[in-house]
Amino acid sequence: MKKLTYFPGCSAHGTSEEFDKTVKMVMTSLDVQMEEIPDWNCCGATSAHTMSESLAYALPLRNLVLAEKLDNSTMAIPCASCYQRLKVTKVHMDDNPELCKEINSTVVEDGIYQGKVDVKSMLQYCFEDVGLDAIKAKVTKSLAGMKLACYYGCLLTRPKAITNFDSPEYPMSMDKIVEALGAKATEFDYKTECCGASFSISNTEVVINLTGQILEMAKESGADAIVVACPLCQSNLDMRQPDIEKHLGKKIDLPIFYFTQLMALAFGMPEKDLMFSKHIVPVEGALANIGKIVPEPEKVKKTRKAVEAESEAE
Amino acid sequence: MITLGIQGKNTFLSDVNKRSGANVLECYQCGKCVGTCPVSGYMDFPPREIMQMVKLGLKNETMMANSTWFCLTCSACSGRCPREIEIPSVMEAIRHMAIEENYINGSTKVKEIRKFHEIFLDMIKRYGRNYELRMMAEFNIRTRNLFKDMHLAPKALLKGKIPLGVKPMKSAKAIQRMYKLAEKLEKKHTGKEA
Numbered sequence: 001m002k003k004l005t006y007f008p009g010c011s012a013h014g015t016s017e018e019f020d021k022t023v024k025m026v027m028t029s030l031d032v033q034m035e036e037i038p039d040w041n042c043c044g045a046t047s048a049h050t051m052s053e054s055l056a057y058a059l060p061l062r063n064l065v066l067a068e069k070l071d072n073s074t075m076a077i078p079c080a081s082c083y084q085r086l087k088v089t090k091v092h093m094d095d096n097p098e099l100c101k102e103i104n105s106t107v108v109e110d111g112i113y114q115g116k117v118d119v120k121s122m123l124q125y126c127f128e129d130v131g132l133d134a135i136k137a138k139v140t141k142s143l144a145g146m147k148l149a150c151y152y153g154c155l156l157t158r159p160k161a162i163t164n165f166d167s168p169e170y171p172m173s174m175d176k177i178v179e180a181l182g183a184k185a186t187e188f189d190y191k192t193e194c195c196g197a198s199f200s201i202s203n204t205e206v207v208i209n210l211t212g213q214i215l216e217m218a219k220e221s222g223a224d225a226i227v228v229a230c231p232l233c234q235s236n237l238d239m240r241q242p243d244i245e246k247h248l249g250k251k252i253d254l255p256i257f258y259f260t261q262l263m264a265l266a267f268g269m270p271e272k273d274l275m276f277s278k279h280i281v282p283v284e285g286a287l288a289n290i291g292k293i294v295p296e297p298e299k300v301k302k303t304r305k306a307v308e309a310e311s312e313a314e
Numbered sequence: 315m316i317t318l319g320i321q322g323k324n325t326f327l328s329d330v331n332k333r334s335g336a337n338v339l340e341c342y343q344c345g346k347c348v349g350t351c352p353v354s355g356y357m358d359f360p361p362r363e364i365m366q367m368v369k370l371g372l373k374n375e376t377m378m379a380n381s382t383w384f385c386l387t388c389s390a391c392s393g394r395c396p397r398e399i400e401i402p403s404v405m406e407a408i409r410h411m412a413i414e415e416n417y418i419n420g421s422t423k424v425k426e427i428r429k430f431h432e433i434f435l436d437m438i439k440r441y442g443r444n445y446e447l448r449m450m451a452e453f454n455i456r457t458r459n460l461f462k463d464m465h466l467a468p469k470a471l472l473k474g475k476i477p478l479g480v481k482p483m484k485s486a487k488a489i490q491r492m493y494k495l496a497e498k499l500e501k502k503h504t505g506k507e508a
């Protein structure tokens with residue numbers, strides 16, 4: 001049995017309950033025991049680092065300090081924004097002891113930061129620590145027939161110097177996970193474009209624009225659903241989809257799944273436990289493709305993989 | 315008035331460099347960041363121009379621009395910058411300096427973005443965590459735009475997408491203490507300490 005510290009983040013008790021719940025289900029099934037950081041606080045998200053350097057470090061640092069009391073070597077975070085704030089703070093505190101001491105003085109009653117715990121996104125943890133083989137071994141109901149566009153957003157892999165995970169331009173970890181579940185990952189060029197999440201409430205026009213492009217490209221890739229690993233991406237792509245369809249003047253109709261919902265589904269967990277009813281865009285159409293394997297259409301364009309292989313050979 | 319800075323005496327450039335940890339002088343104006351940036355079309359000056367303005371010491375123009383408020387910190391630009399400049403850190407450094415030195419961009423959009431962040435931070439100060447529904451409601455009230463996104467609400471609430479009530483964390487006091495101390499730290503850095 002593996003042990004893991006868990007930082008759920010504010011949306012786990014709100015808009016992304018289904019992510020939180022399926023993360024827990026999947027981890028239990030993979031024999032990972034998760035311990036939640038006691039009395040964690042909000043990471044400060046975009047707002048803290050927009051307005052104040054000290055708060056931008058202090059809010060995440062308190063969580064890092066509390067996490068060290070749990071005696072696990074790794075912590076995993078489902079939200080990409082929380083993950084980024086905690087990871088940036090960790091890297092900067094580790095690199096700059098003087099700054100660390102200063103920031104630590106604001107949360108000193110909770111403890112002294114030692115840098116003992118590694119910070120990973122839930123996606124990274126599944127890919128690196130659990131691994132594709134362990135995931136494959138749990139699949140009892142293959143998702144073959146589903147075509148999925150994996151959307152990573154901007155924060156899970158960038159900046160590379162901070163995340164040190166996958167590719168900042170064209171990551172493949174989530175693609176490989178959904179393929180381990182039997183589904184097909186489409187070639188999706190907008191997988192790391194920003195969805196504008198931090199403007200969701202204050203600057204909706206920008207979000208509609210950016211998210212609209214992402215949805216259109218996913219549709220063009222031939223996907224019948226999008227898979228995400230972040231609650232902010234999910235709610236922007238799902239909740240605003242009807243508005244975006246109006247803006248674009250066409251139907252998109254792409255349900256937005258969390259990758260852990262699909263893992264749980266492929267692990268044979270009952271569909272009623274996966275909270276699909278919370279989705280705004282209905283999931284039934286996409287799920288109905290499971291088991292229906294459509295023959296691949298003749299490719300005119302060279303696939304990205306082929307181009308990469310060629311350039312590597314050169 | 316536009317005053318050109320001279321390198322060496324350009325304290326704005328050295329302040330931005332120091333604060334961001336980047337070296338803006340490295341920028342050779344290729345424009346790759348502009349093509350990459352998802353919001354450059356909304357900015358008064360896209361990232362390439364901001365770099366040049368810092369190099370020239372155009373402090374007032376740079377600090378007043380909406381660009382730093384529109385930056386999403388998505389790091390798409392810095393990933394492709396051939397000079398490996400941490401552009402979002404530069405944007406952030408300028409924004410922090412503008413806040414501290416009271417350079418206020420009065421456009422509606424920047425005001426709304428700023429208001430949103432202030433409400434968000436206020437909420438964390440009070441409860442230690444963010445409650446999405448309250449956040450939306452407060453933003454609408456404080457920007458006098460009561461019905462914004464209201465068409466999303468019935469479906470979202472019905473589906474349990476946005477919870478109505480949430481309980482605050484236990485040690486919200488620790489957060490309030492942190493805010494006070496963080497504010498002190500900030501004052502110390504900007505030399506505004508009493």
Ligand code: SF4
Binds near residue numbers: 343345346348362399
């Ligand atoms: S990509 Fe880098 S070097 Fe090119 S203009 Fe932008 S900041 Fe300057």
Ligand code: SF4
Binds near residue numbers: 350353354389391
């Ligand atoms: S980090 Fe900011 S400036 Fe750079 S591409 Fe993203 S939004 Fe544009």
